[in-house]
Each structure stands twice: as structure tokens, then as C-alpha cells.
Amino acid sequence: xxxxxxxxxxxxxxxxxxxxxxxxxxxxxxxxxxxxxxxxxxxxxxxxxxxxxxxxxxxxxxxxxxxxxxxxxxxxxxxxxxxxxxxxxxxxxxxxxxxxxxxxxxxxxxxxxxxxxxxxxxxxxxxxxxxxxxxxxxxxxxxxxxxxxxxxxxxxx
Amino acid sequence: xxxxxxxxxxxxxxxxxxxxxxxxxxxxxxxxxxxxxxxxxxxxxxxxxxxxxxxxxxxxxxxxxxxxxxxxxxxxxxxxxxxxxxxxxxxxxxxxxxxxxxxxxxxxxxxxxxxxxxxxxxxxxxxxxxxxxxxxxxxxxxxxxxxxxxxxxxxxxxxxxxxxxxxxxxxxxxxxxxxxxxxxxxxxxxxxxxxxxxxxxxxxxxxxxxxxxxxxxxxxxxxxxxxxxxxxxxxxxxxxxxxxxxxxxxxxxxxxxxxxxxxxxxxxxxxxxxxxxxxxxxxxxxxxxxxxxxxxxxxxxxxxxxxxxxxxxxxxxxxxxxxxxxxxxxxxxxxxxxxxxxxxxxxxxxxxxxxxxxxxxxxxxxxxxxxxxxxxxxxxxxxxxxxxxxxxxxxxxxxxxxxxxxxxxxxxxxxxxxxxxxxxxxxxxxxxxxxxxxxxxxxxxxxxxxxxxxxxxxxxxxxxxxxxxxxxxxxxxxxxxxxxxxxxxxxxxxxxxxxxxxxxxxxxxxxxxxxxxxx
Numbered sequence: 001x002x003x004x005x006x007x008x009x010x011x012x013x014x015x016x017x018x019x020x021x022x023x024x025x026x027x028x029x030x031x032x033x034x035x036x037x038x039x040x041x042x043x044x045x046x047x048x049x050x051x052x053x054x055x056x057x058x059x060x061x062x063x064x065x066x067x068x069x070x071x072x073x074x075x076x077x078x079x080x081x082x083x084x085x086x087x088x089x090x091x092x093x094x095x096x097x098x099x100x101x102x103x104x105x106x107x108x109x110x111x112x113x114x115x116x117x118x119x120x121x122x123x124x125x126x127x128x129x130x131x132x133x134x135x136x137x138x139x140x141x142x143x144x145x146x147x148x149x150x151x152x153x154x155x156x157x
Numbered sequence: 158x159x160x161x162x163x164x165x166x167x168x169x170x171x172x173x174x175x176x177x178x179x180x181x182x183x184x185x186x187x188x189x190x191x192x193x194x195x196x197x198x199x200x201x202x203x204x205x206x207x208x209x210x211x212x213x214x215x216x217x218x219x220x221x222x223x224x225x226x227x228x229x230x231x232x233x234x235x236x237x238x239x240x241x242x243x244x245x246x247x248x249x250x251x252x253x254x255x256x257x258x259x260x261x262x263x264x265x266x267x268x269x270x271x272x273x274x275x276x277x278x279x280x281x282x283x284x285x286x287x288x289x290x291x292x293x294x295x296x297x298x299x300x301x302x303x304x305x306x307x308x309x310x311x312x313x314x315x316x317x318x319x320x321x322x323x324x325x326x327x328x329x330x331x332x333x334x335x336x337x338x339x340x341x342x343x344x345x346x347x348x349x350x351x352x353x354x355x356x357x358x359x360x361x362x363x364x365x366x367x368x369x370x371x372x373x374x375x376x377x378x379x380x381x382x383x384x385x386x387x388x389x390x391x392x393x394x395x396x397x398x399x400x401x402x403x404x405x406x407x408x409x410x411x412x413x414x415x416x417x418x419x420x421x422x423x424x425x426x427x428x429x430x431x432x433x434x435x436x437x438x439x440x441x442x443x444x445x446x447x448x449x450x451x452x453x454x455x456x457x458x459x460x461x462x463x464x465x466x467x468x469x470x471x472x473x474x475x476x477x478x479x480x481x482x483x484x485x486x487x488x489x490x491x492x493x494x495x496x497x498x499x500x501x502x503x504x505x506x507x508x509x510x511x512x513x514x515x516x517x518x519x520x521x522x523x524x525x526x527x528x529x530x531x532x533x534x535x536x537x538x539x540x541x542x543x544x545x546x547x548x549x550x551x552x553x554x555x556x557x558x559x560x561x562x563x564x565x566x567x568x569x570x571x572x573x574x575x576x577x578x579x580x581x582x583x584x585x586x587x588x589x590x591x592x593x594x595x596x597x598x599x600x601x602x603x604x605x606x607x608x609x610x611x612x613x614x615x616x617x618x619x620x621x622x623x624x625x626x627x628x629x630x631x632x633x634x635x636x637x638x639x640x641x642x643x644x645x646x647x648x649x650x651x652x653x654x655x656x657x658x659x660x661x662x663x664x665x666x667x668x669x670x671x672x673x674x675x676x
Binding site for chain 2: 023024025026027028030031052054058061062065066067068069080084085086087088089090121122123124125126127128129130132134137138139140141142
């Protein structure tokens with residue numbers, strides 16, 4: 001079962017329409033689109049621009065400014081690994097090198113089987129229990145390479 | 158009679174298996190024919206003991222922790238539901254020294270109440286601050302905040318009363334209250350803990366701010382890295398509207414306050430208040446030049462009160478107990494309590510709420526119990542990624558805005574990250590520049606270009622290429638960034654860099670043993 005729907009302009013237009021009444025609707029719209037499709041398709045830019053009376057450049061500029069928004073479909077699951085100082089103090093740099101090697105991918109990359117995308121984040125607020133990760137939004141504290149593998153096995157089921 | 162067992166749903170507890178423990182406790186109790194209710198709370202912030210399970214007994218709550226899945230059966234067999242003895246039994250949570258020593262004004266309900274329940278919040282003293290506020294006029298509320306000495310807890314330490322007063326006096330048909338919940342500093346989690354554990358404290362604080370300033374709409378700008386806090390806040394706000402503590406007629410007072418939570422999208426700079434407002438308006442989170450200040454021209458160009466989660470959550474206590482009671486805590490011009498977050502390589506990490514003035518050493522040694530690795534402490538970064546790295550000699554500095562500034566450091570959002578003796582400070586200095594380069598909004602040149610040049614120059618230092626000249630260049634670059642940046646992002650990045658170079662010079666000369674080729 002794919003977690004995300006395939007890109008559809010009419011579906012996107014519907015999602016956008018649900019949010020246009022909000023003050024400063026751009027981010028809520030982008031989040032909703034990414035939640036539905038797994039990324040923000042370039043086809044969404046003119047739709048958002050029209051709905052919010054913005055230029056396409058403004059919308060494009062907004063999407064590319066934020067680390068969260070992806071321009072391309074990601075893997076079925078997302079792993080966010082914390083690279084900030086508190087996790088560094090618990091050896092996150094070496095751990096991340098091990099994890100990326102095991103998964104056979106790089107930062108922002110997706111594993112060959114398409115099952116997971118690995119992204120860096122700077123702080124998950126789990127700083128007293130590092131190293132830390134978010135697997136599909138679920139926190140993992142005291143992270144090890146084995147614990148991540150177990151968490152991934154669980155979400156894949 | 159059903160026995161209530163509390164299991165935290167704070168992100169740390171969840172990250173350590175709290176949901177599985179909760180399910181197993183319920184199933185195990187059912188198998189044994191025990192009538193139990195599982196109540197999900199936030200955390201008390203004793204994070205090395207999470208998941209910390211508490212059972213309500215006639216003598217009060219009894220805690221057990223850290224409870225893992227494999228302990229559940231043995232705990233139930235040992236009589237957990239009646240407070241029975243077991244190696245994981247911690248006794249009354251309030252008597253655990255880590256908690257007993259604290260001065261919890263803001264966090265006293267966190268880990269105790271059901272975060273989504275207005276009734277539970279009120280049963281534990283909630284909404285007394287707003288009740289007191291509603292008996293005053295706007296000037297009276299603002300006077301309480303001013304006289305309490307409360308300073309913005311987000312990092313800048315600006316007197317809250319002055320900001321509140323400016324927004325109150327501003328004339329406009331629409332004003333806003335915006336909570337900066339973009340807690341991006343590494344080593345900080347107080348906002349997250351509060352929003353997950355006692356969100357009504359924030360909601361009440363923001364409502365008081367709305368009543369005081371005449372703002373009828375509020376936004377919580379929350380970072381997307383906190384999905385659990387997002388869900389809890391949405392649930393709490395919906396319940397607040399149902400209970401009539403939010404909306405068109407707040408607690409029957411005729412005052413209006415609507416509140417909404419908005420998600421950021423992974424940008425550290427949006428913790429800077431003007432970037433935050435740009436982002437909230439739907440644009441790139443690029444810093445605005447001040448003036449005009451947000452208090453006069455903020456969200457959508459309207460007068461806007463922007464405060465941090467910890468600033469708003471201090472307010473209900475101040476209104477309930479009075480400005481003087483709050484100002485009696487603290488030292489110098491740093492009054493009240495500071496929620497300190499102890500993190501990194503630390504044995505007993507967690508949330509410590511204490512009056513300003515406690516020293517770093519007391520926090521790290523008395524509360525923290527030293528490093529988790531068991532090795533000596535070498536460096537301590539205080540105040541997030543833009544805060545200074547302190548060596549052992551500076552650990553007797555009290556946590557106080559002025560005392561920290563005198564040692565070229567900052568209190569920031571109260572985060573303390575401990576490193577043991579395996580840390581490479583040249584690498585940490587390089588990281589400070591790298592972080593700034595990744596997260597800079599790009600509006601001003603010192604920050605945008607300076608950070609990238611900083612990474613390149615530090616790489617040369619680390620490679621042993623003319624370390625003296627290159628360190629001189631780093632110093633020069635830091636001066637430009639400090640003096641020329643538009644906001645604190647570029648302006649404070651030199652703080653971790655220069656503190657590392659100043660206090661740990663040996664780490665910047667190691668590769669220098671190699672003779673550099675003659676030129």
C-alpha cells in the first residue's frame with residue numbers, strides 16, 4: 001500500500017481551496033499537499049499562485065526556502081536524523097555514517113528499494129536522550145543503528 | 158474502584174517505548190482481573206527515568222521507572238497497582254531529589270495533568286491567572302507583567318512588560334498575539350515539554366496577553382520537528398473552545414480570543430521574530446529590518462505581541478500570585494525562574510526549573526550527575542547553537558543574563574549541552590559556521606557569505622594549513638559578522654566559534670605540528 005496518492009491537479013486544487021480562507025495560507029497549503037502526495041509537485045505552483053493572488057515566483061521561492069518541502073517524491077518512509085550539538089555530544093556523527101552506509105544512501109537520498117528517505121534535522125527536542133530520530137513522525141530516543149532498523153521494520157509492516 | 162496509572166506521552170517517553178508500555182500495562186492488568194485506567198500525561202522532565210509510570214494510591218502517587226516492556230509483568234506481579242515494592246520503584250515523584258530541589262512555578266503541572274483536559278487543568282489550579290486578569294483593566298494586567306521583571310525567555314531577554322505595553326497602547330482594529338514556538342536550539346526542549354504536557358498553561362498565558370493588549374486573534378507558530386506537540390495543541394485548543402475558555406466569550410467575560418496553531422517547515426531562522434512573521438504570512442522566512450518593531454507593525458502589518466512559549470507560560474502564575482511573588486525569585490535584573498534544559502552527554506538530563514542565579518556547575522554536577530559516558534566534562538555549550546562553549550574554569554558562572562554576558566556567553570533559551578573529553582572543539586567551531594550557512598536566511602551578506610567563508614577557513618585550520626594566519630582570518634570574519642549582521646543568527650555565530658578558539662586553543666593547533674611547505 002503506497003502511503004501517498006499520485007499527483008493530481010484537481011485533487012491539489014481541492015486541497016488548496018480548503019485553505020484559502022486562512023490568514024497567510026501558503027504554509028498550511030504546502031504542508032497539506034506534501035502530506036497527500038509526499039512532495040510538492042511543480043504543477044501546484046500556478047494553482048497556489050492563482051488561489052492566493054501571488055506571483056509564481058513568490059510561491060516557488062517559498063517552497064524552496066524551507067527544508068521540509070520536497071520537489072520530488074520521497075521513499076515510502078521518512079527517517080529524520082538529528083545532527084545538532086546535543087546529539088553530536090553522544091556520537092551522532094559516527095552513528096550517522098554507519099546508518100547511511102547500512103542503508104546504502106546519502107543525506108536526502110532514498111534507499112535503492114524506495115522504502116525510505118533519510119533527511120538531516122537540527123534538533124528534535126530529545127536532547128537529553130540522544131542520539132535521536134523521527135521515523136515517520138514517531139520519535140526514537142537513544143538511537144542505535146540496530147534500533148533504527150527495528151523501527152523501520154515496524155513501520156514497513 | 159479503578160486504579161489510575163499514568164504513562165507519559167511526551168516525545169521522549171514515546172521515543173523510549175511508552176505506548177507499548179501503556180498497552181502492556183492495560184492488557185496485563187486485565188489478565189489479572191485488575192481494574193485500571195491508563196491516563197496519558199506529559200513528562201515531569203526526569204528524562205533518564207522515562208518512561209516513568211505513576212500509580213495513584215491513597216498515599217499519593219508512586220513512581221516507577223524507567224519502565225520497559227519487559228518489566229511490565231514483573232511490576233504488576235509486584236503489586237504496582239497498590240504501590241508495591243520493585244527494584245524500579247522510585248517512591249513519590251515529588252520526593253525524588255532532582256525534582257524536590259526545583260522551584261517549579263511554570264512547570265508544576267507538567268507530567269501531572271492530562272494535557273488535553275480543561276477540567277484536569279482547572280482541578281490543578283489552572284485559569285486562576287486569567288480569572289485574576291479579568292478583574293483588572295488592561296493597564297493593570299500589563300503593570301503586573303512589568304513589575305514581575307519577566308524578560309523574554311526565548312533568548313533575547315527583552316523586558317516583557319515593555320513589549321506588552323507597546324502593543325496595548327497601539328491603535329488598530331485588529332491586533333495579534335503570536336507565540337514563538339519555533340524552539341530550534343539544540344539542547345532545548347522546555348517549550349516542547351510544556352506544549353505536550355501542559356498546553357493550557359500556554360493557552361491561558363496567551364489569552365491573558367490577548368485581553369491585556371486588545372488582541373482578539375492569536376497564533377502559535379510551532380516548528381514541524383514537533384509533531385506530537387502539534388497534535389496535543391490542536392486537541393487542547395479544540396477542547397478549550399468547547400469549554401468556553403477560548404472563542405467569542407472567554408469564560409463568560411465578553412472578551413474574544415481565537416487561537417490557532419501553525420506549523421513551520423524546518424527553518425531555524427523562523428525562530429527570529431520577524432522571520433517568523435514573514436513565514437506566518439506565507440512567505441520565505443527572511444528577516445525584516447527593524448524598525449518598525451512587530452509590536453507596532455507585525456503580523457499582516459498590525460500590532461503584534463510576539464513572545465516565546467516560556468514567556469507566556471510564566472504569566473498565569475504571575476497574575477495568580479502577583480508580580481512581587483515572582484520577582485522575589487532570581488538575582489539582579491534576572492528575576493523569576495528559568496526553565497533550564499540539561500542535555501547532551503549527561504547522566505541525569507532533563508528539565509530543571511530554578512530561580513536565576515544557580516551556577517552551571519551546580520546544574521551539571523548536582524542535578525546532572527556528570528556525563529553519561531562517565532568521562533570527564535570538557536566543554537559545555539550554553540544557550541543553543543549560537544551560545545558559547547565554556548570550559549571547566551567558567552562553570553561557576555551563575556545563570557543570569559548579565560553574569561553570562563560578562564563571560565562572553567548567553568543564557569539563550571536555557572539549554573545546556575555537555576560534552577566529554579572526546580570532543581574536538583575545532584570540529585565544533587566548524588559546525589557553528591556550517592549550521593549558520595545552512596540556516597541563514599540569506600538577506601544580509603555578513604551572515605550569508607561569512608558563514609560559508611568560515612567553514613572554508615576552518616577546514617584549512619583543521620588541515621593544518623597556516624593555522625595562525627587562518628585563525629586570524631576567522632577572527633576578522635567573526636568581527637564582521639558580529640558587527641554587520643542584520644539579526645542574531647549571523648551576529649551570534651561568532652560566539653561558539655570564538656569561545657572554542659579562546660578556551661580550547663590546543664584543538665586548533667594539533668595539525669600545526671606538520672611543517673607547512675615553504676612559500
